Amino acid sequence: MRVTIRSKLAAIVVAAVLALVVLIVGTNLIANRMQAELETIQGRYLPKMDLGPRLEADFERARRAFQDAVGSHDLDAVNEARDRKGAILDELAAARDFLDPAQATALREAIEGYFTTAFDVSRRLVGGETGEALVGAMAAMQAKQALATDRLKIATRLDRGELREAFGTIARTQTTVGRVRLVLSAACLALVISLAVWVGSGVLRSLGAVDDGLRRFGKGDFARPIAVVSRDELGDVAVQANQMADSLRQLMAERDRRDWLKNAQAGLVRELRGELEPEEVATRAVRFLARAVEAPAAALYTADADGSFRLAAEHALASAGGGAPARFRMGEGLVGQAARQEDLTVVSDVPTDYMRVRSGTGEGAPRAIVLVPLPHASRVVGVLELAMFKPWSEGAAELVSSVRDTLAIAIVVARARAATRELLAATQRQAERLAAQEEELRANNDELAAQEEELRTANTDLSQRTEELEAQRQTLAQRNADLDEARVRLEQRAAELTTVSAYKSQFLANMSHELRTPLNSMLLLSNLLAENEDGRLTPRQIEFARTIFSAGKDLLALINQVLDLAKVESGHQEIEIGPVPLADLAERARRVFTPLARDKGLAFAVTVAAGLPDAIPTDRRRVEQILTNLLGNAIKFTTKGEVTLRIEPAGADARFRRLDLEPGGCIAFVVCDTGLGIAPEDFERVFAPFEQVDAAADRRYGGTGLGLGIARELTALLGGELQLRSTLGAGSTFTCFLPRRPPAQLAASAGPAAIVEPSGAQSGRGRSPAASSPKAHASGAPTAAAPGPGEPFLLLIEDDPVFAATFGEVIEGQGFTYLLATNGQTGLRVARERRPKGIILDVRLPDMDGWRVMEKLRADPSTASIPVHFISALDASERGLAMGAVGYLTKPVTRRDLVSVIEALVPRAGERSARFLVVEDDAFTADSIVRVLEAERLETRRVSSAEAALAVLSRERFDCMILDLSLADMSGLDLLQALREQQGGAAPKVVVYTARALSRPETKALEAYAEAIVLKDGSSVERLLDEVRLFVRRFQSGPGRDDAPSRGLEPAPPDVRFEGRKVLVVDDDMRTVYALSATLRAKGIEVVVADTGKAALEALEARSDIEIVLMDIMMPEMDGYEAMRRIRADARFGALPIIALTAKAMKGDAEKCVEAGASRYLPKPIDADRLLALIAACLGGAGEARARG
C-alpha cells in the first residue's frame, strides 16, 4: 500500500493532539470536583461563623430595650422591645439552611420563651407591681435568658471535625489530579516519538537511494536506474529521475549523431573547396563519402549534355572486377533509373555474385547498393553509387541526403567554371582575331579617306546640281500651287455645273409633263380620225391622220424617254427594291424581242448561266427598262447576224470604275450584237443624250438616242455599271453589271435610319421613297426612323445628300447610328432635343452657316459640351478650332479621314488607358522614356522618325506624343504643323522633349502646339514624368475632351461678328495669348501675335492691314506704355485703336494707359463680352478714322 510521507506526518500530529485532549479533559474533571468541595465550605461554614455574634448582639439589644423601658416606665417602649423578637426570629429563619434544624428549633423556643417572660415581667414592673410573684417571674425570666443564650451558642458553634474532613477531601483530590496528569503526559510523548522515528527512518532510506542515483547520473552513468525503495514522493522522484536520465541518454546520442553528420558535411565542403576541375570534384566527393559512410566501393556518374550519365569518379571499383560501366542513359540500369527519381534507391540483400569487393586480405560481396541522385534546379546532375558491407544505416542515409545538394551544386559550379574558362579562352582568341581585323580596318579606313576626298570633289559638282534641282523644285511647287488653284476653280465650276444640270433636268421633267397632256389629246383625236368611222375622209386624209398619230406616238416616246432621263439625272427616280428572279427577266426578254428579231431576220438567243442565284434584290422595272433599251438598241442597229442576251456571273477579269463593286459581287447582263460596232473614240458619245454615233444613222434608224444614256443612268442608280466593248464593223457588247446585293448608297437614298438593317429590308426601303428623296431633306426634316431614345448617335448637319450618304455608311461601319439634318435650324433643334454624342458640321448650309450653328451650340448650355467636328470645303480650320471644335477636316476627304473624325468625336477613352507615342531617334533615350512610361503602366509605342510618326498617327489613335525635336527627316515644328493639318483637334497632346537649346521665338512657336516643353537638362526625366502624370490625370478626369474651349474666355455673345478683321495681340504670356486668340478667332477675326512691344512695332511695320491692337502693359524688352508711345509717335498709326490690357486695377493705371496712347483700357482678367464690345466700338469708328488718315 502506498503511504505517503504527508499522511505519515499527519498521523503523528493527530496522535499528539488526541493525547493532549485526553490530558486536558481529565485534569479538568478533577479540578471541578475540588471546586465543589471548596464551595461547600464557603456556603456552610462562613455564614455560621457570622450568625453567632450577630444574634447575640440582637438579643443583647432586646434585653437592654426591656431594661430601658422598665427604667423609664414606658409601656410603649415595652411593646416596642417585644416586637424585636420578630426581627431575631426572621434572621434565624434565614439561616435555616446551614443550622442544625433541631438546634435551630430549640433556639427558637428559647428565644420565644424569654420574650414572653421578659414582656410579662416588664409590663408588671411598669404597672408598679411589686411582690414575690414578681421576683419569681424575674428569676424565671433570667433563667430563660440564660437558656436562650446557651442555645444560641450551641446553635452557632462551628464543628471542627467536620471542617477538617472537608479540607482533607480537597487535599486528596489534588494529589489524584497530579498523578493522572503525569501518566497521560508520558503516554502522549511516547506515542509521538515512536511515530516520528518510524517515518524518519523510511524517508532517509529513500533519500539515500535517490542521492546515490543522481550522483551516478551526474557522472554520466545512465546504465543503472535508481532503485525505487518506497512508494511515496521520494519514490516518484526516483522514477522521474530515471525518465530524465533516459531522455538525456537519447539527447546525447542524437548530439553525437549530429556532430558526426556535421563533421562529415563540413569535411565534404572542405574537400570540395577551391577551384577544382569537375573530375577532381567527383573524385574527391566519392572518396570522401565512401570513407564517411564506410562504403568499400563507390562511383559517381555525372549528367552529360545529352542527358546520359558518365562515370566521373570511382572508389575502389577497379578492384571490383572489371570496373564500372562508363556510361548510362537516362532510365538505363539502376543508375539511369535512379536519375529518374528524386529519392535514394537502396538495394539490400545483393546477391553474392552481384559484385565482389576484393582487398589484399580477402574479398566479399556487398550487402547493399545505394544509388543517390543529385538534383539541382529540378534536374538530376549526377548519381552517386555506394556499395555497402554494413547494412544501410539511417545516419548514412541522412548524411548522403544532406550533402546531395552541396554535391550537386559543386558539380554544377565546377562545370560552369570550366565553361567560363573555356569561354574566356575563346574570347581571347576572338580578341586576337579582332586585333587583326582592326588592323585591316585601319588599312580600309585609309582607303576610305582617299575615296572621301574624291567624293568631296564629286560633291561640289553635286551641290551645283542640287541648286539646279532646287530651282526646278521651286518651279514645280509654283506649278503645283497653280494646279491647286485651277483644281479649286474647277471644283467650283463643277459644282455650278451640277446645279445648272439639276435645274435643266427639273425643267425638262416639268416640260415633258406639260407636253404630254396636249399630246394625249392629239393622239386620241388623230386615232379617231384615222379610223374614219363616218367614212367621210378620203384615203389621203386617212393617211394624214395616221401620220399624225404615228408622229405623235414617236413624240410621246421621245418625251417619256426625256422624262426618264431627267428624272434619273435630277435624282427623282424612285427605286423599288425587291427580289427579281433572273428567269423572269430572261423570259420577258425572250417574249418581247424574239418577234422583233424575227421580223428583222436576226437570230435571238437568251441564256442564263448556271450557278447564279435564283433572284437578285433590285428594282425589276428598272432592270427591264435597261434590258429593253440595250436589246432594242442592239436589234435596231443590227442588220444581219444575231443578238444574244447572256445572264452570267461577272468575269473575274472585270474592272470597275465604281470602287464599291467587285467581280465576285456582280451579275453581268451581256447584250451582244453583230451590228455596226462603235469606234473606241465614240464610246462616251453613245451614252450622251441626243447623240448617235453616225449622224447619218439617225435618219436610217430613227429614235432619240436617249436609250443608252438612260440605261447607263439606271444601271448606276441600281448600284451597277454599264460597260461597252466594241470593234467598228464587228458588233458591240454592252454589259450591265448589277450587284448581287443592293449597294449601301442605294440604301442610303432610302434614308439613313433604314441602314440599320442591311439585309431583308429591301421592301422597307421601297415603302418610304418620299423620305429618301432629296426633296424631303431639303424640307429640313431630319430623316425618319431615328435611333431609339437614349441610344447614342451622331448628328450630321450636311446639305449634300451624296456626301451625307457616304458618311452615313462610314458612321454605321463604325457601329454608330446617326441622324441627318440638312440645314442649321433642324440641326440645332435635334441637338437640343436629342443630345447626340457628337456633331459633324458643314460650314456651308442653306439657312445659316456652320460658324453660326457652332456659336449657337456653344451658347446653349444643353449643347455646349457636345463635341463638334467641322467638315467643309472651306479651308478655315484655324477658326473652327478656335471656336472649340474637336477637329476641322477640309474636303475632299478619304474614308480614313471620316473614320478618324468619328474617333475624334466619340473617343473610347473611358475603356482604356492613355496611349503614348514616343518620337525619338536616339534609341537609348527612347528606351529610357519608354521604360519610364511603362513603369507608370502606360501603353507606349515608339518610332524613330517623323515620317513613321505621321504614318502611325494616321492609322492609330494616341492621346499623347512625346516628341524629340531633332529628328533626321523633319523638324519637330514641321511635324507638329503637319500633324495639326492632318488631324486638327483630334491630334494627340504633345510634350516636346528635346536636348536642343530653344530660342525665344522657337519656344513660342512650339507652345502653340505643345502642352509642355521639357529640355533634356537637369532633372528632365523627373519633369517629364510630372508632365506625363499631369496629362494622365487630366485624361482620366475628362476623357478625350479637347480643352480648347476651356482655354478661351467666357462664351461671347453670338451676334457680334467680325469676319476677316485683323487684330494684333501683344502679350508675353502665352496663356493670355491663347485665350484671346481663341475668343477672337471664334469671331472670325484674324489674329496676329507679338510677344513684346518691340515685336508689336515690327508686326505693325510688316503688315499694314492691322485694324486694332490689344496691348499688354507688363512685358520684357519694351513694355506696353513705351510701345504705345512709339506707335503713337508714328503718324501712320495716329488713329489706330489700341486697347490696353493690364493686370493692374489701381486708380491711376487707366489714366497712365491713356496718357501713353491707349484708346481704351481693359483690366485683366479679361471679360470676353467687354473686350468684344470694345473692339466693336473701336472698329466702328476706326474705319472712318483710318480712311481719313
Add this chain to the structure above:
Amino acid sequence: MADIAVVPTRAPAQDDVTTIEVRLLLEAIYERYGYDLRGYAAASIGRRVHLALARSGLSDLGALQHRLLTDPDAFVRVLGDLTVQVTGLFRDPDFYRAIRERVVPMLRTYPLINVWLAGCATGEEAYSMAILLREEGLYERSQIYATDLSAAALERAKEGVFPAEDLAAIVDGYGRSGGGDTLEAHATVAYGQLAIKESLRRNILFFQHDLVSDHVFGEMQVVFCRNVLIYFGRALRDRVMRKLCESLCSGGFLCLGASERMAADGREPFSELAPNERIYRRTGAP
C-alpha cells in the same frame, strides 16, 4: 512745440480709438490712391502707421490723414514706411542654396523661365536671383518680373546700386549660397556702393503691382513672395495665395519667407520641396 514728437509707446491695437483712426487712415488711402492696405494684420500695420506718424512730425493720425489726402508727395514718403522693406543681397544663404540645389535642376528643363518676385522691395532679391540664374547658365532664358507696391522702392531697385556697408555680410552670404564665382563678377564695388552689372539687369522687369487689387499677369515657373504674407490678415492672405497659385504653372515653385508657411490642412495645392527654406511646389493642373 514740445509734444510734436511724442510717439505712443503702448501697443496701439489695444486702444479702440487708435484702431479706428488707423482703419480710417487706411480707408482714406484706399479711397484716394487705390492702395489697399486694409487687409493687413492690424497689429503690424498699426505699428507702422505710428512709425510713419512719428517720422512725419505731426501730432496725431487725424492730421496725418489730412496731409496724406492732400499731399501725394507726402503719401509716397509715408507709403515707404507703411510697406515693409527689409531685404538684402543673399540675405538668406540657405534659401538660395536650396534654390540652387533643388529648384534649378527642374528649371533647366524649361525653355523659358519666368520668375515673379512679388514684393521685391528695393530689388536685392531680384538681383540675387539673377546672379544665381546667371551662374547656373539659365539667365539668358529667364525673365524676372519684380513687382512691388511702392514706386519709390522700385525706383531704387531699378538703379541696382546698394550701400556696400555690409559688404562682408553680402560676400559671406553669396559664398554660403553656393556662389561659385566672386561677387565682383556680378557687381562693381566703389565709393562705398555696390552696383549690379548692367548685363544682369537686362532680363529683370521692375513693375509696380498691388498683390491685393491687381490681377496676375502671366504664367510663372517660380514665384517669390517672401515676407509679404505675414503682414496680411487671414482672408487677404488666402486671396493672395490663390493669386500666386493661379500664376504658377503646374509643378512651379513658390518661395515663401522664413516665418510663413503653407496651410497645414493641405487645402492649398502645394507639396513641400524644401520645407525648411519654405520652398513649395505647385501640384495639380492650373
